[in-house]
Amino acid sequence: MSQVQNKSVREAARDVPVVAQSDVIVVGGGAAGLTAAVSAARNGCSVTLLERYHHLGGMASGGMVLVLDDMVNGYEITVTGIVSEFVDRMAKQNGAVFPPPEDCRQDWEMWRKWSRWGVHNFHVQEHPQPIIHAVAFDPDAWKRVSLDLAREAEINLRLHSWFSDTLVEDGKVKGVICQTKTGRQAILGDIVIDATGDLDVTAAAGADFTQGQYIVTTVFRLSNVDTDEAERFQYEEPEAFKKLDRQARRLIGGAWEMWWLKTPIPGVVWCNCPHMPGYDGMSVEDLTKAEYEGRERIMRLYEYARENLPGFQNSNLLGTAEQIGVRQTRQLRGEYVVTKDDIVSRRHFADTVCRGRDYYTPYRALLPRGLDNLIVAGRHYSAEPDAQRMSREIPPCMVQGEAAGVASALALNANSALRDVDPKAIQKQMRAQGADPGDVPSDNALVLEPAE
Incomplete structure (x- = not known):
């Protein structure tokens, strides 16, 4: 029985049943977490994947972030591997x-043909x-492919499981507790991959x-939505379009230049807005106000x-995303902290x-300091806030997950610490899995001596 005090409640000690045990535990079934779980399983690990919602995919599905980008350097495709497999299966x-x-x-013909796809x-x-x-x-194609x-991969998937605490003994992570x-x-588990997006597991373990x-x-x-009519209006009546579109973006109060984009379902458009500043993505009160x-x-x-808008007269509000889009909360301060200059200068490591x-x-940048058996994958990786804003898109986070899964398998096979795995x-x-780890720098990369 819990005891109520002035401004706190003392919980009674309790025994918590162990419901699963595996080589690798992945907490968070978003895009990075599922990729990490699949990668570890394909490399011979038994894997348990925990997810708080009723679906997999995180911001790609429940958050309805419905364009995968940040995958090319110029016209060179740089993000491959399990990401590409997702795309092929959905297609x-x-x-x-x-x-x-x-x-x-780059020409006006292709712009008109493709820009409304994002x-x-x-x-x-x-x-x-x-x-x-x-x-x-x-988004539902993403959910199906994820399952x-x-x-x-024979992953032990446990949905409807909300992370609660991290089990740590002598600086070694031993598992997690969920509600x-x-x-x-x-x-x-022997290794835990934190793919929560908010660094929940790692923060609970005491990492910086x-x-x-x-x-x-x-x-x-x-x-x-009659997208053909909407696009006709945009290109054949540009002055009228600009006036109405400007007012639309003013009413939504925060949107990119194109506030609506086409989706694979005819007549259904995706509106990646409204963008709302000033809310703390860790605060229950703030998140409720944002809803x-x-x-x-x-x-x-x-x-x-x-x-007012041609093409939208008969439209219906299909629905909002199941998850609010939170872009930045906790950021790991790991064994290396990626800086804005690293991103801007295209520094190669x-x-x-x-x-x-x-x-x-x-x-x-995936490894916390002072803790063993723990690695991160996703937007909460070790980076300065300004650097994270430029490098947090879904596809590169998925490659982080793929790398974390590979690293976990290598550490377990060698009976070594994660930090001792040879990059x-x-x-x-x-490379053997079809992913580009970035080991070969592009022509515009800044190549320096290896950091100590």
Whole structure:
């Protein structure tokens, strides 16, 4: 029985049942976590994957971030491996759309054909921006493919399991405790991969971290949109379009240049907005307020679009994302902290194990200091807040997960600590799996002597 005191409650000691034990535990079934679990399992590990929601995919599915980008350096595809497998599988289910190589170029014809799919390089300032390899996808296709991959890899998947605490003995992580409808449950493992996005496992274990915040977003979709008419209006009546579109973006109160994009489902558009600053993604109070504000903004835009925008007159509000989009909370301060200058200068590291658009992530940035048997994968990796904002997209985080799974298997096979795994061995196995670990720097990379 718990004891109520003035401003706290003392919980009674309790025995927590062990419900699973495996070589590797992955906490967080988002894009990075599932990729980590599949990678570890394919390399011979028994894997338990914990996820708090009823689905896998995290921000890619429940958060409805429905374009995979940050996968090319110019026109060179830099993010491959399990990411590519996801895309291919979704495409076979008519759940993914991406431009063929011959359409990846910079001209007005391709811009008009592809820009409303969100597959353009928005880092380029001049218009038309280049059409590149990026992928528009359907969130339910992502969920289906995720379950297929988990089943095929024989992963012990435990949904509806909310992380609660980390089990640590003498600086070694031994497992985790999660909360479920039937009470608290313990899962034991030799290595834990923290893919929570908020660094929950690592912070609970006592690792050093910083905390930041960025915009949060309540994503939504509209159905029954005549996208042909909407695009005709944009290109054939540009002045009228600019006036109405400017007002739409003012009403939503925070959106990228294109506040709506096409999806693989005809007539359904994705609205990656409203973006709302000033909310702490770790605060229950802030997140609750953001849910209210996001829906109020959405309704303002939706009503305006139906009344004023060609192509939207018969549209319906299909629904908002199951998860609010949180971009930044806790950031690990690991064995190496990636800086903004590392990203901007395209610094290459000798221990690079994954890459994004034109930046590289060293293995050390996945490892907490002072803790063994623990590795991270996802947007909470060891980086300065400004660096994280430039390198937190879903595809590169998935490659982090793939690298973490490989590293876990190598450590277990050698009976060694994760920090003692040779990054070159990770790079070699990543290549064997069809992934690009970034071991070969591109021509525009800044190559320095290996850091101590």
